[in-house]
Amino acid sequence: MSELAVESKSPFVGLITDRAPIAVILLLLIFLIFARTGESLHGQLTKVGENLWEDYFSLRADIPTPSCNKNPNIDLRLNQLESEAAASADDFDLFDEGFDRNAARQSLEKQKTECVASYARAEYLQTKVTPGVKAFRYIEHQFAQASLFATAQQQFFLVILLFVAGAVTTQKYHHIAFRPIVSKLDHRISTSLQLVANTSLAVSAWVFRDASFSSAIEVSNPELLNGLALGSTAMALVSLYQVINPPKDLTPGGGVTRALLSVPLYTIAMLGFAFVTYLVKGHLPGLAIYFSSFFESAGTYLDVALYLWSGMLLKQTQLGERVFSLFTPWKLPPELLAFVAVVVMAVPTAYTGASSIIILAMGAVVYRELRKVGTRRQLALATTAMSGSSGIVLRPCLLVVIISILNKEVVTDDLFYWGVRVFMLTALVFFFYALLTKQEPLKVARVSDALSPSLQNLKSLLPYVAVFVVMILLYAFALDAYMDQFSAPIMLPVLVMAVIVYERWVSKAEPIYDDPERMGSVRSSLTKSMSDASIHIGALLMLMSTFMIVTGMGGKTVSPTFLAEFDTTWATMGALVVMFVLIGMFVESMAAVGMVSLMIAPIAYQQGINPIHFWMTCLVALELGYLSPPVALSHIFTRQVVGEEECLLASQEGHNFYYRHEKYLLPLMVMGTTLILVAFGPLIYGI
Numbered sequence: 001m002s003e004l005a006v007e008s009k010s011p012f013v014g015l016i017t018d019r020a021p022i023a024v025i026l027l028l029l030i031f032l033i034f035a036r037t038g039e040s041l042h043g044q045l046t047k048v049g050e051n052l053w054e055d056y057f058s059l060r061a062d063i064p065t066p067s068c069n070k071n072p073n074i075d076l077r078l079n080q081l082e083s084e085a086a087a088s089a090d091d092f093d094l095f096d097e098g099f100d101r102n103a104a105r106q107s108l109e110k111q112k113t114e115c116v117a118s119y120a121r122a123e124y125l126q127t128k129v130t131p132g133v134k135a136f137r138y139i140e141h142q143f144a145q146a147s148l149f150a151t152a153q154q155q156f157f158l159v160i161l162l163f164v165a166g167a168v169t170t171q172k173y174h175h176i177a178f179r180p181i182v183s184k185l186d187h188r189i190s191t192s193l194q195l196v197a198n199t200s201l202a203v204s205a206w207v208f209r210d211a212s213f214s215s216a217i218e219v220s221n222p223e224l225l226n227g228l229a230l231g232s233t234a235m236a237l238v239s240l241y242q243v244i245n246p247p248k249d250l251t252p253g254g255g256v257t258r259a260l261l262s263v264p265l266y267t268i269a270m271l272g273f274a275f276v277t278y279l280v281k282g283h284l285p286g287l288a289i290y291f292s293s294f295f296e297s298a299g300t301y302l303d304v305a306l307y308l309w310s311g312m313l314l315k316q317t318q319l320g321e322r323v324f325s326l327f328t329p330w331k332l333p334p335e336l337l338a339f340v341a342v343v344v345m346a347v348p349t350a351y352t353g354a355s356s357i358i359i360l361a362m363g364a365v366v367y368r369e370l371r372k373v374g375t376r377r378q379l380a381l382a383t384t385a386m387s388g389s390s391g392i393v394l395r396p397c398l399l400v401v402i403i404s405i406l407n408k409e410v411v412t413d414d415l416f417y418w419g420v421r422v423f424m425l426t427a428l429v430f431f432f433y434a435l436l437t438k439q440e441p442l443k444v445a446r447v448s449d450a451l452s453p454s455l456q457n458l459k460s461l462l463p464y465v466a467v468f469v470v471m472i473l474l475y476a477f478a479l480d481a482y483m484d485q486f487s488a489p490i491m492l493p494v495l496v497m498a499v500i501v502y503e504r505w506v507s508k509a510e511p512i513y514d515d516p517e518r519m520g521s522v523r524s525s526l527t528k529s530m531s532d533a534s535i536h537i538g539a540l541l542m543l544m545s546t547f548m549i550v551t552g553m554g555g556k557t558v559s560p561t562f563l564a565e566f567d568t569t570w571a572t573m574g575a576l577v578v579m580f581v582l583i584g585m586f587v588e589s590m591a592a593v594g595m596v597s598l599m600i601a602p603i604a605y606q607q608g609i610n611p612i613h614f615w616m617t618c619l620v621a622l623e624l625g626y627l628s629p630p631v632a633l634s635h636i637f638t639r640q641v642v643g644e645e646e647c648l649l650a651s652q653e654g655h656n657f658y659y660r661h662e663k664y665l666l667p668l669m670v671m672g673t674t675l676i677l678v679a680f681g682p683l684i685y686g687i
């Protein structure tokens with residue numbers, strides 16, 4: 001990502017451009033947590049109501065007064081029915097036995113009894129609707145309505161979140177790019193191309209909107225069309241403002257190659273897709289049509305935003321340092337500590353949904369802890385980039401949930417079952433290469449020297465565990481909600497907030513490391529986390545939304561039918577491995593899963609590839625792609641959290657080819673070896 005200080009603004013302009021959008025994002029995320037929690041709370045409230053008031057399920061709604069007649073004239077009604085029966089009698093109806101007056105009387109008497117009972121029931125229930133019942137059911141209904149509203153308006157919420165956060169990210173010069181903006185030429189080229197890309201989307205969105213509203217078919221989602229047009233226009237206006245008003249602290253000059261590297265990845269992708277839809281296909285609405293497919297999975301991407309906020313909240317805690325402090329007394333060699341970091345970070349990766357999120361949240365802590373024990377910069381960068389790779393196959397990772405949603409052939413339980421084994425294999429392979437590339441003897445502190453301080457550090461970690469346990473139990477008993485792949489996005493922000501409250505109000509312990517990014521009070525910590533989350537949400541969602549065009553466009557134009565021509569499962573798997581890695585090199589993870597599900601998975605299944613085996617191989621291969629040049633998204637995120645200076649210093653280290661490029665080579669060796677074992681190992685046993 002690129003980041004640049006922006007010139008000072010007046011308080012009013014600062015309020016409009018900085019605080020207001022972040023406040024909108026904060027309120028939206030809080031409402032999502034409230035509304036989704038409301039599903040569980042609504043269920044619990046109905047149980048409480050039934051315990052407090054008998055027949056509460058009947059009292060939940062307004063009690064209507066019956067409309068039937070309690071005192072009918074039965075004899076008069078019988079005469080009417082008999083006359084009607086005689087008038088409709090058919091002389092040729094051999095089965096007509098005439099009007100049975102006794103049976104009709106019994107039926108009318110029964111109706112009268114039921115009517116009287118319904119009046120009595122209504123009067124009884126109406127007397128039980130006390131002011132307390134009215135107040136309680138009003139609260140219960142509000143939770144139900146909030147939950148239903150949030151579910152129905154997910155696409156509209158995502159539109160707001162995407163473009164408001166995207167505008168914040170654009171205004172902060174923080175989109176995902178190979179290099180940050182430094183020189184005037186960097187700024188001129190980067191912002192100009194962003195203006196062209198955003199304008200292309202805006203033009204397409206307005207044409208798409210006008211065509212949809214002028215059609216004879218009623219538009220089912222006008223909010224989406226209006227939001228897409230207005231949001232993309234706002235992004236274009238922000239880019240235009242940046243082109244006209246460059247920051248004051250840019251360095252003069254600059255090179256074209258370096259400037260092109262500062263262009264955000266979403267901009268490059270958007271320009272490519274605009275070229276295809278505008279010039280090749282000649283279809284102006286096409287770009288917006290493909291882009292709008294991003295909103296079809298609105299709930300998933302809202303979860304991404306919640307996970308990102310959880311990550312930024314986690315960044316405000318000392319939890320990472322506390323965990324690493326358990327291993328500090330053992331004086332582990334750099335390679336062993338790198339192995340520990342990869343294993344430990346797998347858990348938060350699984351719970352924050354994607355490798356990119358945990359790198360943004362905890363990457364700086366991982367790098368700092370590794371450097372504190374003298375780890376060479378290249379190894380520290382490699383470990384930081386890999387810190388989110390091994391955990392994506394563990395429960396309750398969002399990526400695995402998406403796979404199970406898009407593919408009926410697999411379920412999450414099976415994927416997570418084998419995911420644990422793939423994780424253990426990845427850790428073992430990393431450990432092997434860490435030993436193979438070590439530069440010093442593997443020596444650790446004596447048990448007598450390390451055990452006591454390690455246990456002492458464990459004591460400082462136990463309150464954090466207690467906070468998590470208490471909050472999880474509170475959810476379980478109060479809301480009957482448990483941490484799983486569905487509840488994790490809404491529970492994690494609350495759990496991490498509880499940790500922040502504990503640190504600032506209860507513990508008040510001195511920080512292990514004085515991080516300038518970590519605020520000292522609860523309010524400032526929450527403000528800082530939301531500010532950081534807004535920037536990262538805009539950057540990541542803009543990248544995801546743009547790459548979703550690949551799924552829509554690619555699924556209609558490309559089909560890997562050549563896979564059906566392979567005679568052996570080995571050849572098919574070999575082709576799949578190459579395709580997965582190439583996709584991972586250039587396409588963001590969730591868009592990649594959508595593309596693979598649509599284009600590749602059906603053919604692979606027909607070729608006899610086991611669906612579980614297929615997706616385990618795909619996940620490992622995608623992670624290998626994210627660690628591989630030319631894009632290497634994981635390394636881009638690592639550069640963002642570590643800083644340009646550290647990456648520059650790392651490039652000047654190393655006494656041979658391997659150690660000069662270890663940040664790339666070690667992850668490639670680890671994930672490459674794991675991929676080969678996962679892809680072809682099961683074939684030996686005929687799986």
